[in-house]
């Protein structure tokens with residue numbers, strides 16, 4: 341069943357996703373040579389706690405950590421470990437989920453460590469732009485396939501492989517709700533997008549083949565050819581005025597700001613959400 345959310349629910353999701361985005365910014369800033377993915381996980385756990393949220397991933401289907409950290413050829417669901425030290429030239433996808441008052445927020449970014457080869461930087465940038473394109477395709481009365489078609493068009497233009505085995509998803513009182521949100525079309529097909537639908541849109545692009553393999557740990561997904569992969573994710577609500585990306589103070593009790601926060605490569609909100617919900621205790625505004 342697909343559930344459409346009302347204002348009170350959306351404000352909780354805004355709060356949860358705001359904690360996700362702030363904490364993701366902490367994690368991305370920490371991705372420097374010599375830092376382990378275990379240390380990134382610790383930064384995330386601390387960041388969520390101090391902002392008053394609950395980490396969504398620990399225990400989800402037995403998942404052991406707070407973030408997924410997927411380095412280079414790891415596509416998604418890499419498990420943080422003290423054995424994995426980031427090195428100059430790595431890229432690392434960081435995926436994070438938070439629960440506030442029973443409502444979920446989910447987002448991911450791919451961080452660049454030091455200097456990466458130009459084709460890898462381009463992969464990361466285009467995956468980000470594909471997320472922006474996918475979010476921009478969210479329209480009440482449109483179809484879920486419109487989102488994937490917009491994402492896929494970016495990959496096709498640049499010759500990147502689009503991962504098909506893993507998809508975006510509805511989100512709300514569970515991390516994964518209906519519908520599935522593939523990163524491929526066709527446009528005009530799939531579930532109709534309705535007002536209040538909340539979707540996690542998450543393109544995964546590969547530098548080489550689209551094919552992936554699940555690792556022996558039962559979680560880590562890698563590219564079949566060992567080439568790098570990038571991943572970005574936003575939690576979005578469809579409104580009559582257009583898509584609103586949650587987690588940036590754009591969904592408020594006193595008005596919406598629609599569109600995608602794409603002013604910078606990795607947008608970090610300037611302020612906590614206006615109006616309800618209340619400012620997180622102990623967290624000073626930037």
Ligand code: MF3
Nearest residue numbers: 396397400403408417435446
């Ligand atoms: N954001 C990821 C997704 O939507 C969540 C990873 S699942 C977990 O697929 F098990 F790692 F929590």
Ligand code: CO
Nearest residue numbers: 446540542573
């Ligand atoms: Co997700």
